[in-house]
Amino acid sequence: MRNWKAYLLATAAIGTCGLAAPAQAQLVYAGGASFPAPVYRYLFDCHSVQVDGNPGGPTWPYPGGAFEPAYPIHPSCPSATGDFSGLFMQILYVPVGSGGGKRALIAHDGSSNATGFGAAPAVHLPIVSSWIPGWTDKYGYPSVQFVGSDDVWNATDATNYVNSGNQAKYGNIIQMPAMAGAVVIAFNGNDGNGTPLNIQNSVPAGATADKATFGYPGNYSGLNLTRKALCGIFTGHITAWNDPELKKSNNNVQLGTGAIKVVHRSDGSGTNFLFVNALYRQCQGVTGPLNTTDALSATPSTRSWEFRFSDRTNAACPDALYRASNLTNWPDFTNDTCSPAQPLNNNPGGGTFIAGNTNGGVKTAIESNNGAIGYSTTDFSQPVLSTGMKVANVQSQYDVDNNTGAFQWPSPTRIKNSMAAVNPILPDANAIANPLNWSSQSQVPNPATPNSYPIAGFTWLDMYQCYSQTRDSGLGAGTFQNLFNYIGFHYYDAAATAILNSQGFSAIPNTWRDPIIPLITGGPSMMGNAGDPSNPGCSSKQGA
Structure with missing residues (x-):
């Protein structure tokens, strides 16, 4: 050498x-x-x-x-x-x-x-x-x-x-x-009825320090999503901002009301691959009620919240391939890509899904729809971009296993971890x-290391x-x-x-x-x- x-x-x-x-x-x-x-x-x-x-x-x-x-x-x-x-x-x-x-x-x-x-x-x-x-x-x-x-x-x-x-x-x-x-979880800031989300959590102290270390002009947020909340939102089972799981992870304060609108990529992308690859692993074995209405009822049901949206570029039609993919069969696509196309039946909770073309399109859709939440990249989001989308803090596997109560934010340090x-x-x-x-x-x-941002x-x-x-x-x-x-x-x-x-x-x-x-x-x-x-x-x- x-x-x-x-x-x-x-x-x-x-x-x-x-x-x-x-x-x-x-x-x-x-x-x-x-x-x-x-x-x-x-x-x-x-x-x-x-x-x-x-x-x-x-x-x-x-x-x-x-x-x-x-x-x-x-x-x-x-x-x-x-x-x-x-x-x-x-x-x-x-x-x-x-x-x-x-x-x-x-x-x-x-x-x-x-x-x-x-x-x-x-x-x-x-x-x-x-x-x-x-x-x-x-x-x-x-x-x-x-x-x-x-x-x-x-x-x-x-x-x-x-x-x-x-x-x-x-x-x-x-x-x-x-x-x-990192793939960040970006959100509009208003609930489904246009009222600002009632976020009572403080920004994690470490996030404030990271912002200063890297000289970012924007801010991290105090919105926390448990592993269960993340899986429930993006599988269409947590359907409104007054869901009990959201309240539980945000200082026991109700965030808001009205429908959650999940914004996803409509085009094939590496961002989509990294995100769904994480959810396929992290949501295994996660369960919860059918939707928020069910969760608030006297006798909520128990359903699987595993991520089961298939690869839209399915090479094995007509049998769905459930795997990480650049382009995913999100519920609003209605039909799969087989010939003849078959209707999709992957949204039993009745969640609302919206497509955005490219990360820029996702940003536009999140910012223009009350109650919206989706996934994007750091260059479209705060704190890297002062005018970017707000991003949520999420739990790593280490936090889940050890009940740390901590939530992770997408800083370079935590991405590298x-x-x-x-x-x-x-x-x-x-x-x-x-x-x-x-x-x-x-x-x-699904990294198991402490202080790691788990979607990277x-x-x-x-x-x-x-x-x-x-x-x-x-x-x-x-x-x-x-x-x-x-x-x-x-x-x-x-x-x-x-x-x-x-x-x-x-x-x-x-x-x-x-x-x-x-x-x-x-x-x-x-x-x-x-x-x-x-x-x-x-x-x-x-x-x-």
Whole structure:
């Protein structure tokens, strides 16, 4: 295995040698997951040259060519003007979703709707650059070098990549957890009748301290949801704000009245996967009355509150697959996706469900509907965003088992604690090189560690093994050297960690970070330049 620090210093020196102007810069094309896209923009613009959104030309692919201005350089970046690395590399990233990212990586195509990055992004951030002012095509990137994904690399992805013929050209796929993020439980703040919720709990003292530590402009809330309350709401059994279970977990004070409206994603997303994966595990064995009316009656019934909404992209039609999925058969979808479609019968409690397209659509639906509660991400919510949605505190398995009375909030510290509940078992170089080994061990749907926020997961960087120097001709350091340098910044620089934390994300635990060094510097998936005779995995490849 190569010495990581020595090699990193060498690539940095190569990258800065002889480069005097941005005209010599190297463009790297990427895309995929929307969940981490804003924080990626801050990271990329700090390490590399800031992306300006191409103010002199078309901005693909927003309708009408709307201009998306540059993100500000993050205050935690050591360079006030970006390009901290001095490599004159610029990384473009289009947030089309995890599925579009993996599709583009498999096909090695960033340019087409069929096999490339896909439709217009839902997250507004600059995705083109004035460094390519002659670029008039409003669709797609000319190539792809890496992607971000909230979806782990799976056996189907691996088969499709081999069948595409691109493994023979670009080498193995390298998958690394990039950061850990939370799925938050966001709520409107009013009950079903438009009256502010009567929240009498104080904000947890630790949440106030976390807000100060990370410099967040917004606030945490005092709304607490027991494990049972969380399961009851999102299975349609806690149907109103005067439900006894809600009163029990909120200082024995009735929160309000009127219907609870559950807002969920209508499109496939990694956010949906992380959320339903947590509920499938955390709601096992949970029971309660049929609905709030039943709960308030003299003889309430006992029903299962397990999360039993099926995978909407059901590959085993007509038999429902009850599993974590990017797109779920929520009750308001009415019919499943089989042909002919069958009616869904998964809402016996009569809960109210509302769909929102993308996390932005969920935010709009929650804010515009009295009594609404749903799930989203930290970048749309308080305290990271001062004008974001309020978020609830929830119980971890440790709190449930030990009757601590504590409730957890989605801070970087508690997210990291959650993901540290599982350590990867990668005993040799072959195991480290196989992305399926990382995928199968990475889910932590019900962490049992103290002080852990229990709805969290990794988002991933997926890269090729071999990179071409041909596309780098005359541009100083090559793609491999520059990406290798970025990896060092991303995982080992304090500035990168500060940027992650500022947006509500956590750096990955050290037990997950440490195998990345042997993954990319040795073994069957050692990264390198195509045609390099010293790297057996890349010596016969053309490179990405």
